[in-house]
Amino acid sequence: MNRAHLNKLFTVLLAGVLAGMVLAAAALPAALVFGFGFKGLMPYAELPESLHTAQPAQRSNLYANDGRTLITSFYVEDRVDVPVTEVAPVMRQAIVAAEDVRFYEHHGVDIRGVLRALTANRDGETRQGASTLTMQYVRNALASDPRLTEEDRARATEISASRKIREMRYALALERELSKDEILNRYLNIAYFGAGAYGVAAASKRYFSTTPARLTLPQAAMLAGLVRSPNSDDPINGNADAALTRRAYVLDRLVETGQVNAADVERAKAESLNLRPSATPNDCAAVPADHNDWGFFCDWFTQWWNAQPTFGQSPEERQQTLRRGGWSIVSSLDPDVQSKTIEQVLGIYAVTNQRAAPTAVVQPGTGRVLAMAVNRNYSVAANPKGQQNYPNTVNQLIAGGGGIVGYQAGSTFKLFAMLAALESGLPLDTRFDAPSVFVTNYATGSGPASCGGRWCPENASPDWMDGPRTMWSAFGRSVNTYFAWLTQQVGADRVVEMAERLGIVLRSPEDARLAREGAKGWGPFTLGVVDTTPLDLAGAYATVAAEGVWCRPTPVTSITDSSGRKIAAGSPDCRQVLDTDVARAAADAARCPVGDQSMYRRCDGGTAEELRPTLRRPLGGKTGSSDGNATETLVAFTPQLTVATIAANPDDPGDAVGGGVQARQVTAVGKLLAYALRDQPVLDFIPPTQTTAFNRTTPHPGD
Numbered sequence: 001m002n003r004a005h006l007n008k009l010f011t012v013l014l015a016g017v018l019a020g021m022v023l024a025a026a027a028l029p030a031a032l033v034f035g036f037g038f039k040g041l042m043p044y045a046e047l048p049e050s051l052h053t054a055q056p057a058q059r060s061n062l063y064a065n066d067g068r069t070l071i072t073s074f075y076v077e078d079r080v081d082v083p084v085t086e087v088a089p090v091m092r093q094a095i096v097a098a099e100d101v102r103f104y105e106h107h108g109v110d111i112r113g114v115l116r117a118l119t120a121n122r123d124g125e126t127r128q129g130a131s132t133l134t135m136q137y138v139r140n141a142l143a144s145d146p147r148l149t150e151e152d153r154a155r156a157t158e159i160s161a162s163r164k165i166r167e168m169r170y171a172l173a174l175e176r177e178l179s180k181d182e183i184l185n186r187y188l189n190i191a192y193f194g195a196g197a198y199g200v201a202a203a204s205k206r207y208f209s210t211t212p213a214r215l216t217l218p219q220a221a222m223l224a225g226l227v228r229s230p231n232s233d234d235p236i237n238g239n240a241d242a243a244l245t246r247r248a249y250v251l252d253r254l255v256e257t258g259q260v261n262a263a264d265v266e267r268a269k270a271e272s273l274n275l276r277p278s279a280t281p282n283d284c285a286a287v288p289a290d291h292n293d294w295g296f297f298c299d300w301f302t303q304w305w306n307a308q309p310t311f312g313q314s315p316e317e318r319q320q321t322l323r324r325g326g327w328s329i330v331s332s333l334d335p336d337v338q339s340k341t342i343e344q345v346l347g348i349y350a351v352t353n354q355r356a357a358p359t360a361v362v363q364p365g366t367g368r369v370l371a372m373a374v375n376r377n378y379s380v381a382a383n384p385k386g387q388q389n390y391p392n393t394v395n396q397l398i399a400g401g402g403g404i405v406g407y408q409a410g411s412t413f414k415l416f417a418m419l420a421a422l423e424s425g426l427p428l429d430t431r432f433d434a435p436s437v438f439v440t441n442y443a444t445g446s447g448p449a450s451c452g453g454r455w456c457p458e459n460a461s462p463d464w465m466d467g468p469r470t471m472w473s474a475f476g477r478s479v480n481t482y483f484a485w486l487t488q489q490v491g492a493d494r495v496v497e498m499a500e501r502l503g504i505v506l507r508s509p510e511d512a513r514l515a516r517e518g519a520k521g522w523g524p525f526t527l528g529v530v531d532t533t534p535l536d537l538a539g540a541y542a543t544v545a546a547e548g549v550w551c552r553p554t555p556v557t558s559i560t561d562s563s564g565r566k567i568a569a570g571s572p573d574c575r576q577v578l579d580t581d582v583a584r585a586a587a588d589a590a591r592c593p594v595g596d597q598s599m600y601r602r603c604d605g606g607t608a609e610e611l612r613p614t615l616r617r618p619l620g621g622k623t624g625s626s627d628g629n630a631t632e633t634l635v636a637f638t639p640q641l642t643v644a645t646i647a648a649n650p651d652d653p654g655d656a657v658g659g660g661v662q663a664r665q666v667t668a669v670g671k672l673l674a675y676a677l678r679d680q681p682v683l684d685f686i687p688p689t690q691t692t693a694f695n696r697t698t699p700h701p702g703d
Contacts, residue, residue, distance in 0.1 A: 051170060103134075193226045367554045548577060585693060
């Protein structure tokens, strides 16, 4: 065995024995001094995965679609890794001076430090642990690795000779694999600096609202002094005098080691701490106070994240991934469009109104959600007795879920009957002489729409709706009896299937049961008697705007992991679900309700004709009223944007909003679209072929 190997072996054996003696003298029974054997004292230990590929918890940041505006962060430990090259040299010098002055001289275990600690502990004047920076890093990495069991993480900080020896062995092995700068980098990113700040980047922001690269000498010395006792010396929540004392200690050590001259240190000591604290927001309740409305988008983002299998096998595991993974998430939220959306929503109903106007804005062709707004405070503050969602709520009134099943959207569901008919081969020019009341073959119970046990809807305005109709004019004037007849021609089950294909989620257990067990006899489905949400509705109509391409609504534009790698979960999830010409035909008919004109000039009236003149660009859409005007709905779309808004009382479905609110909805949606599209080119819809418009054909297969 050569001299180098003998030296290494001697170093390890001596370190192990002395480590046990240090601990024994400091805290353990005397028997422990010689109680450990030499079986485990090998020169080096095989490194566990925690040290090969360290995974300390890092904060994830959620940004608006500009990639710069922070919506909020998610974390269990406020940490974001930075390369050592982005840490000011004085900070690197300070941490070495404070914690391990011989860091660049030893090989992971400092024998001089062990002997010094042994002497100090034996004399009883002070207690020293002799841990090098490398050993401290080993302890922190093992104690914080989420891949380990709770028992394994606890072993990393237990007071025992075996733990100290294990640290030494791992430290020696680690220094064979990593350079000193790599170890220092890992240490700076994992160390706890107090006040909830893990790692030098979070600490720089927490105490001084700056970055590690811009730390000054007194700032760096203070931060380096905190890692010994981060809780008690924290100057924000603990002891500012202790922080000053530790800062002075570090500054003196920097002079002693020749890193900094004495004059600079004296000037640094003369400065006060000059704290500029800033807290990192955590979770959706911490969105900026002046953008409280962002909370509903943030809430839906977490709902979306919890459903992604990419991030774990269960919602709980996916939440842990979000809060520990260091993701950089660029969302689809457009702050400009969001600001206009909440402004227009408040024009429909104020926050002080118990009725709500949840609204969603979706981009056709990508499914990206640009805005979500409702006239509510995103807050868990108490509400008046009997009010669950007024004026404060964190329930998802716009996207549904978490107990919110949605609201009836009335005649907007006629789109699905029209699409099913077009797909079956019926043309837009399908004619039917619509009566005031149409008795269908669908069985129903008692009620105003029952004629001898058969469902028999009536037209809301017979003088304007009755008579010969095509899909163009029936959709424009919202003729109930035409669409009841059309549903009977193609089959109610095909209408239900079409709605679900375009993303309508039946969250009500009873609605889901009927779709599963009784769709063939569910004629009233066509008139929107089921609960839905503005987001689902916007996504469905966006499919028509995108010529039959359905995109799953998404709150993200891109997702980048902690190593800078973009992952596929951030990309749009789109597929062709309708024949292109079928979608074009539906878009052509959808121009009629909102005052536009079809390419074949077959529109002859609409329920929201005042919308098109305010926008001055090609437009499609539909209004919807549930029975007794309990809810009012408006959907409008261009090739670039889709908006859906529903007026309802989430806490009292029996509180009918009345038809008068529709005028405010039309005004709000018109202003919103005009603003959001102000810098975008005017695009027209491509007309359907004459065959699809006027001739019966074989079925058009969907996807």
